[in-house]
Amino acid sequence: MPEFFIEDLSDRIADTVQHPALRTLYRLWMDKAGAGVPQLSALSPLSAEIEAATLLLVLFGDELVYVRYGRNLTTSFGEDYSGRTTSSVPGDPGRFFDHFYREVLEGDRARLTVNQATLAPRIHIWERLCLPVRLAEGRGLMVGVAPRAFQSELVDAILDANVDGIFALGAITDEFGSLADARIIFANAAAGALCGRAREDMVSAHIADIFPDVFENGVFALIQQSARDATPLRFDIASPAGLNRGYYRVTIAPWKSGVTLTWCNISDLAAKKPELPAGLIANLTILKPAS
Known part of the structure; x- marks a missing residue:
């Protein structure tokens, strides 16, 4: 158990x-x-x-x-x-x-x-x-x-077929009901590969255990914004701590009990662009909800 x-x-x-x-x-x-x-x-x-x-x-x-x-x-x-x-x-x-x-x-x-x-x-x-x-x-x-x-086994299999790293975060709220921290409650196979970890080792970890600078680089503030406003966000970030070196496009999408983070490695697309300093957020976009 x-x-x-x-x-x-x-x-x-x-x-x-x-x-x-x-x-x-x-x-x-x-x-x-x-x-x-x-x-x-x-x-x-x-x-x-x-x-x-x-x-x-x-x-x-x-x-x-x-x-x-x-x-x-x-x-x-x-x-x-x-x-x-x-x-x-x-x-x-x-x-x-x-x-x-x-x-x-x-x-x-x-x-x-x-x-x-x-x-x-x-x-x-x-x-x-x-x-x-x-x-x-x-x-x-x-x-x-x-x-x-x-998550059903079918949904797990579908998510594991995705080449992007997908994390589901469970919200940890403060006394006012606001998101103050988060735990990893799901990570697909690609997420484990991006972090160089067994996903079983990531599940139940605090978000800062997986992404050490998440509070300092502004990503957690965007997670809070997405959860608070029930609005998905997208941004680019280079080589954040905890992930393999590369250029990533990240989508934050709120769900009932937290948010999902999808990490897409776009290093090939970004090769001809000026290099971003590691951990710097760029190209922040507010997206329309799926429904």
């Missing part, structure tokens, strides 16, 4: 939770919560759709135990964690969620995170709604997990 934290949206759950089953579950939890944490029994019975997308954790002594693991989660992750403790899940994801679930229990408030998981060749963006509940004896968590966005 290689899963990575991207963003905490807990301060604006009602406006940002996307999956219908999770929206319904959150409204039900809020309705039953009143002035405190609701009883688990007050949320029952759950619809089949919600039950398939949720897991239930119960605190036994010092251990959090998975007592139910939804059918959709077993199918997606290839394992049923029922009966296991959160502390027994290996690796960084296990440690992260063991700590996070305990934090939710201690805080006694709903939390929403966006997480990334790489399963086979597919890249999923998950949203995870964590809801504390009271039991007849003790405390627990109901956690809804559902896809927020994903």
Whole structure:
């Protein structure tokens, strides 16, 4: 279960939770919560759709135990964690969620995170709604997990056939909802070749880990502009840090959860033009949206 934290949206759950089953579950939890944490029994019975997308954790002594693991989660992750403790899940994801679930229990408030998981060749963006509940004896968590966005194998194959380097960036927003940082959530084969990296090593990295001077050379400011104005942009840039030496035409296009960056090597076309200093942006153009 290689899963990575991207963003905490807990301060604006009602406006940002996307999956219908999770929206319904959150409204039900809020309705039953009143002035405190609701009883688990007050949320029952759950619809089949919600039950398939949720897991239930119960605190036994010092251990959090998975007592139910939804059918959709077993199918997606290839394992049923029922009966296991959160502390027994290996690796960084296990440690992260063991700590996070305990934090939710201690805080006694709903939390929403966006997480990334790489399963086979597919890249999923998950949203995870964590809801504390009271039991007849003790405390627990109901956690809804559902896809927020994903790439099918067919789309992956089409993107990998493209000779231009394509990156999809997931937005990391500040407290005002403005784009403040970004992570790589997808990179096609050409993107890996341009950077001289395995794309598996780039996925989940902060944008500055891949493009070290992105904040200094003005590219990130253009990414922010494109996301804010919902408008695609195009510009030329020479030999930015992180990419093979060359002259590139870059297109930034906004999408629901971030932007895409397409890097086209135009070194042959630019050979007869005056050479641009490395990292300098030129020929900035505002494009019309595709639709």
